[in-house]
Amino acid sequence: MTSTVTDTNNCTITADFLRELAAIVGAARLLDSKDELLVYECDGYVVEKSVPDVVVFPENSDEVVAIVRVCGKHNIPFVPRGAGTSLAGGCLPVGGGVMISLTKMRQIVEINLRDRYAVVEPGVVNVNLTRALAGTGFHYAPDPSSQGACTIGGNVATNSGGPHTLKYGVTVNHVIGVEFVSPQGELVLIGGPCGRGNGFDLPGLFVGSEGTFGIVTKVWVRITRNPAAYRTMLAIFDSVDDTTQAISNIIGAGIVPAALEMMDKGIVGALEEAFHFGFPLDAEAVLLIEVDGLEVAVDAEAETITTLCKDSGAREVRLSQTEEERALLWKCRKQAFGAIGRLSPSYCTQDGVVPRTKVPEILRFIAEVSERHDIRVVNVFHAGDGNLHPILLFDERNTEQVKRVMLASDEILGKCIDLGGSVTGEHGIGVEKISFMNRLFTDQDLAVMEDVRKAFNPDGRCSPGKLLPTAGACGMEHIEKKHPGRHAAM
Amino acid sequence: MNDVSTEQVLMPASTEEVAELLRAGTAGNSRFCTSRVARSGMDSATAVQRVDLQKMSLIVDYPARDMTVTVQAGMAVSELTGILGEEKQQLPIDVVDSSMSVGALVAGDIAGPRQYGYGTLRDYVIGIEAVDGQGRVFHAGGRVVKNVAGYDLCRLMVGARGSLGILTQVTFKLKPLPEYSMLRSYRCDDAAGLEESLDGLNVSAASPVLLDFDFSPDVLARQIDKPSAAGRRVPYAVHIGVEGTEAACLWQIDELRNECAAGEEIDAGVSSSVDEHCRRAEYNWQDDVVRVRTLPSKLMTVASELAAAGYASRGHAGNGILFVKKEDGDGRVRAICEEIVSRHGGAVSEWSVDHPASSTVQHSVRLRNAFDPHSVFAT
C-alpha cells in the first residue's frame, strides 16, 4: 500500500547531542544508522512513516530522566515506544527526533498476592505477567489479543482492552499507580498500592494519554483472582443478523459473560485453514462465549446463554469439553489477525464502537458499505462491548482500491458516531484518527483537553502530533498536506 | 462547618445556564460552591453563591438493554436507584444518604462496603458533561462502554469534589441487580484469629462483594456505640456479603463458613442484609471519622497499634480501609493515624480537611489552574 513518508524533519541532531545521549546509554544501546532506524519508521499502522533520528534503549528510570533532559536541553522531540504493536500510529516519531524504546526495562519488580498487586517495568510483555503468576491463583486481567507481544507500558498509554474486558474492565480499571518521567525530565509518582491518596485521580487520567504526558517507567497493577470455573461455548449461526440478535439478547437479558466475541465466515475460514480447529465452514458467523465464576453458577449461566442463542436462531451451541479445546479456541481468536494474511496481501483494521444493541445495525451497514465500495470486509470483534474490528482487505498496489478502502473506513467510523458510539474502543487516536476528533468533540472539549495536555507536556516535545488535532509541534502539518481528506486508518 | 444554605442559592435549569452564570461569575468576581455544606476554610472576602442543580434532574437517555444510563447531575441518587431498579439494574455504589445528587456522588467519589466486589465510581463513569471555571462546557468519554478517544477527563472529575468544574450530566455503565444476597458476620477470639480469617478469605473460592471488619478489644469498650443484639460485645468481627443466584449465595456462605473456621457465626443485630449493612453510617466514611487507607496485609497491624493507642476501628478489610472515630476533635486521632501510617504505608484522610483542591502535587495544581484559573469554585 502507498504509505506516506514524513520526510520533513524539523530536528537538528548535532554531534554534541548524540555524544550526550551515548554517554547515558552507551554506544550499544543507541541506534543512529539509517539501516537500523528503518525498522522504527512505523508501528502496526503502516500508512504513515517517519524515521526517528535516533533510537535509545534505556535500562532504568535514571537513564530515561537523563535522556529526556538532554532532549530538553537541545529542544529535540521524543516519543516512547513499547513493542510497536499500536494500530493507530502512536509510535510515529512525527517530525523525527528521539525514539525511547522501553523494551529493555522488562523486570517484574514485585508481586504481592496478599495485597493483590504487582509492580512492573514498562517493557514487561503483557502475557509474561500472567505467566509469572501461573500457579498462584491470580492473573493480570487485561488481555489484548496482542498480549504475546505488547508491553504493559504500551497498554497503559493506550488503555488497552481485550476479550475478557467485557467482565473485568480495561487497563484503567487495573492500574493503581504510575511512575513516569515528565517531559521536563522529572521522575513523578502518581498513585501506588494504597491508591491515589487525597488528590485527583491522576493515574486514571494518565492511562490512555497515548504517550503524550511522559514516559512510563513503572506501573502498579491490580492482579485478579482466577475464577474457579469456566464454560466456553461456540455458538454457530446461519445468518449474521441472527448472530447479532443473539448478542443483543444476551446483554439485554442482563447477563455479563466474561467474554463475548464474534467472528464471521471470512475469519472462520481463514482460522480453520490455519489451525484446523473444526470450525463449520458453511456457518455465516460464530460467537465465542465464555462465562466464568463459581462452579455452582456457571452451568446455569451457560444454559441460559445456550437457550438465548438457540432462540435467536443458532444452529448449534458447542460447549468446550476439555481445557485443551478451550485453549485452542482462544488461541484461534487471539491469532485471528495473523490468519488474515491468508485472505489478502494487505488489510486495515478499524476499531469503532457502538451501543451494544446497535451491533445488528452497524453490521448491516458495514455489509452495505463493503458491497458499495467493492471492498471485502471480514469481522472479528468484541461483540459484548459493541467494539467492532471490521477488517478491510485490499491490495496495496492497487491505488484506486486503496482510495475506496479509505472511503469505506471513513463511512463506517462516521456511522459509529451517528449511532452514538466512538471511533476507537481500544486502539487509540494516535495519528490515525486525529481528523475524527472534531466530529466526536466540540471545540471547547478540545480546548480543555489541550489545556490538560499542557499541564503535563507544556512544550509539546513529548510525542508531538498525536491524539489532539491541536497537538501541533513539528511534523503534523506535512501529513495533513499529503492526505488532503484524512489520513487513512489502515 | 458553616451552613451556606441561607445565602443566595442559584438554581440553573440547563447546562447553558450553568455556563452563563459561571462566565458572569468570572467577570463579576464571584465564587460558587456545589456543596450543601460549606467547609470551614471557605469564607473569604468574596461572597460564595451556592449552585444547586435540582432543576436539572432528568434522565437524558436510558437504553436499558445497553446497560448504560445518562442522567442530569441534579437527580437524587435515590431516584436514579428507583428507575434502574425497575429494569433490574443498578449502579453498585453504596450511599448512606441517598438524597445526595448524582453530581455529588460522582464528585465525592462516594464508595461503601461493596467497593470490594464492585470497584468504585472510576469503574462506572463512562461519560461526563461539565462546565469549568471559565464557563466552558466540556465533554469526555461518551455513551458506549468502551471508548479511548481523547483524554480521560471522566476519571479526573470523579472525586474532584467540584474543584475543576460543575458536573451537569453523567453517563454510567450499569450492572444487573443480583437475584439474591446474603450477609453473615463471624466473631473471632482475638486479633490473630481475625487476621487468620482475613488471610484465608483472600484466597477463597467464593467471591464476596463485601468484606468488613470490627476491631475493638475489650479495653476499648467505651468506644463501642451499640452492643450486639444479644447484648454481648463483639470485639473482633468480620462481615461478609455475597450476591448472585440463591444457589451461588448458599454455596459461598458454606465455603466462607469453613474459611472463617477461627470465627463463630454471630447475629450482627442491626443489619441482617447486605443492603442494610451497606447503608449503615458506621461502615461508610463519615464526617466524624478519620479514614486510613493501608495495604490489606498491614490492616491488622494498624488496627492493633490504634487499639494500643486507645482507638477502636472498623472498615473494609478487603480494601485495607479503616475508619477511626474522632472523639475529641483535638487532632490527636489524626496525628496518631499519621504516625502509624508513616511506618506501615498508606494515607490518612478527613472529608472536611483533605480536599483534592488542596493538593500540592504539581500536576494537580496545574490542572486546577487550567480548569479554574480565576478560583471561582469555592471548595
Ligand SMILES: Cc1cc2nc3c(=O)[nH]c(=O)nc-3n(C[C@H](O)[C@H](O)[C@H](O)COP(=O)(O)OP(=O)(O)OC[C@H]3O[C@@H](n4cnc5c(N)ncnc54)[C@H](O)[C@@H]3O)c2cc1C
Ligand atoms: C494483532 C494485534 C492485535 C491487537 N489486539 C488488541 C486488543 O485486543 N486490544 C487492544 O487494546 N489493542 C490491541 N492491539 C493494539 C496494540 O497491541 C495495543 O495498543 C498495545 O497496548 C500497544 O502496546 P505496545 O507495547 O506495542 O505499544 P506501542 O505500540 O509501542 O505504543 C503504543 C502507544 O503507547 C505509547 N507508549 C509505549 N510505551 C510507553 C511508555 N513506556 N510510556 C509512555 N507511553 C508509551 C507509544 O508512544 C504509543 O503512543 C492489537 C494490535 C495487534 C497488532
Ligand SMILES: Cc1cc2nc3c(=O)[nH]c(=O)nc-3n(C[C@H](O)[C@H](O)[C@H](O)COP(=O)(O)OP(=O)(O)OC[C@H]3O[C@@H](n4cnc5c(N)ncnc54)[C@H](O)[C@@H]3O)c2cc1C
Ligand atoms: C466525611 C464524609 C464522608 C461521607 N461519606 C459518605 C458516604 O460514604 N456515603 C454517603 O452516602 N454519603 C457520604 N457523605 C455525604 C453526606 O451524607 C452528605 O451528603 C454531605 O455531608 C452533604 O454535604 P457535602 O458537602 O458532602 O455536599 P454534597 O452536596 O453532598 O456534595 C459533595 C461534594 O460534591 C461536590 N458536588 C456536588 N454536586 C456537584 C456537581 N454537580 N458537580 C461537581 N461537584 C459537585 C460538592 O462540591 C462536594 O464537594 C459523606 C460526607 C462526609 C462529610
